[in-house]
Amino acid sequence: MPGFSLYSNELSIEKKIALAEYLWKKYGKDLAADSEIDRLLGFYRKEILRSYELMEKFGVVTECAMCATEVPGGGCCGAGIEDWYDEFVLLLNLLLERKIPTKRLKKKDCLFLGTTGCRLFARHHFCINYLCSRITDLLSPAELTALRAQSGKEIFLCWQLERILRTRVNNSTYR
Ligand code: SF4
Ligand code: SF4
Numbered sequence: 001m002p003g004f005s006l007y008s009n010e011l012s013i014e015k016k017i018a019l020a021e022y023l024w025k026k027y028g029k030d031l032a033a034d035s036e037i038d039r040l041l042g043f044y045r046k047e048i049l050r051s052y053e054l055m056e057k058f059g060v061v062t063e064c065a066m067c068a069t070e071v072p073g074g075g076c077c078g079a080g081i082e083d084w085y086d087e088f089v090l091l092l093n094l095l096l097e098r099k100i101p102t103k104r105l106k107k108k109d110c111l112f113l114g115t116t117g118c119r120l121f122a123r124h125h126f127c128i129n130y131l132c133s134r135i136t137d138l139l140s141p142a143e144l145t146a147l148r149a150q151s152g153k154e155i156f157l158c159w160q161l162e163r164i165l166r167t168r169v170n171n172s173t174y175r
Contacts, residue, residue: 003016004102005102010037010055012083013082013083013111014102015103016085016086016087016090017090017100019087019090020088020090020091020094020100021094021100023087023169024094024095025093027096027168027169028095031095031134031165031168032095033172034168036164037095037165039166040157040160040161040164041092041095041096041128043157044092044095044096044122044154044157044158044161047150047154047157048121048154049092050123050150050153050154051128051151051154053151054146054147054150055147058138058139058143058147059119060131060135060138060147063118063138064117064134064135065116065117065163066112067108067134068111068117068118069115069117071116072108075132076132077092077109077112077113077118078108079108079110079111080110080169081105081109081126081127081153082110082112082126084124084126084131085124088162088165088166089122089123089124089158090160091163091165092158092161092165093120093121093122094120094123095147098120098121098122100120101119101120102112104138107133117122118135122158125155125158125159128151128154128155129151129155131144131147159162164175
């Protein structure tokens with residue numbers, strides 16, 4: 001184990017990324033071969049893609065991409081939000097074969113913000129759930145309900161996976 005501990009909010013995002021990569025290298029194969037994790041990862045991937053599809057269909061992707069890349073500080077994607085992430089949500093990205101961005105593009109923006117919006121696949125519940133008035137004004141009540149329901153499914157699977165990953169790693173089942 002490198003010189004840092006699990007679940008510490010005091011770690012810098014760079015250390016949390018390094019910890020996620022360490023866990024992935026050490027346990028990634030075993031975690032991916034675990035039938036329960038594999039089953040949940042399959043559902044989770046589908047729900048993330050469904051969320052993106054819905055956001056695209058309702059115009060949220062375009063609206064947020066414009067706001068996040070044009071407003072200084074990235075709308076709700078400002079510098080510092082990356083610190084809310086822990087190593088397990090980051091590890092989920094690696095288990096889903098997605099890269100974790102490590103280069104901040106603009107000083108006032110979240111580390112994970114890209115030129116066309118968020119570059120992370122598996123995200124923190126705030127990033128999935130938060131909709132400002134620009135978005136709530138844009139959507140009809142039915143669209144808003146559908147999007148909220150979809151976000152709930154994604155967040156629930158993320159929570160289930162985080163829980164099981166913590167248990168597996170904590171119990172060092174694979175050592
Ligand atoms: S939710 Fe609102 S503040 Fe956040 S990026 Fe989208 S439009 Fe901007
Ligand atoms: S992780 Fe993505 S959605 Fe969340 S604040 Fe950063 S850029 Fe925005």
